[in-house]
Amino acid sequence: MLKLNEQVYDAIRHHGEETYPHECCGVLLGRSKDDVNDVADAIRAGNTRTDSAHNRYHIAPQELVKIQRQARERGLDIVGFYHSHPDHPAQWSKTDFEEAHWLGCSYVITAVAQGAAQQTNSFLLTGSSEEDKAFVCEAVVVSNDGASNHAAETAAKEPATERC
Numbered sequence: 001m002l003k004l005n006e007q008v009y010d011a012i013r014h015h016g017e018e019t020y021p022h023e024c025c026g027v028l029l030g031r032s033k034d035d036v037n038d039v040a041d042a043i044r045a046g047n048t049r050t051d052s053a054h055n056r057y058h059i060a061p062q063e064l065v066k067i068q069r070q071a072r073e074r075g076l077d078i079v080g081f082y083h084s085h086p087d088h089p090a091q092w093s094k095t096d097f098e099e100a101h102w103l104g105c106s107y108v109i110t111a112v113a114q115g116a117a118q119q120t121n122s123f124l125l126t127g128s129s130e131e132d133k134a135f136v137c138e139a140v141v142v143s144n145d146g147a148s149n150h151a152a153e154t155a156a157k158e159p160a161t162e163r164c
């Protein structure tokens with residue numbers, strides 16, 4: 001399950017609208033517990049691919065290291081990644097799968113049609129190695145106020161829907 005507050009959820013979707021018709025990408029920081037990736041913040045990353053930025057995304061290793069360091073200073077971990085699919089469904093591609101290496105992380109995809117964010121799906125990268133890794137559709141729970149424990153508890157009680 002992916003948990004995030006409304007502010008982060010909106011930020012991810014708006015990022016995809018801003019970069020349309022190119023893909024956006026970024027990193028999700030938070031805490032991972034049991035099967036829940038609880039997101040505290042979304043960090044924008046530059047799309048370093050210049051060959052086909054409309055259907056490929058890539059985060060430079062140096063940038064990722066920097067983001068990870070900043071996360072740890074805040075007591076957070078990298079719990080996921082997000083990118084957009086301009087004029088394509090919110091389903092992972094073969095390339096997305098091949099380039100996904102962070103087991104236990106959530107890979108969030110937002111479909112952006114004609115510049116407007118549509119469906120947002122999240123896929124958990126399961127498995128114990130590159131050989132048996134798999135993407136599994138997971139529920140996305142959006143709370144009104146992620147900073148409040150009460151709101152988070154309320155959100156967790158709501159039926160989580162797997163939309164992908």
Ligand SMILES: [Zn+2]
Pocket residue numbers: 083084085092093096109
């Ligand atoms: Zn993709």
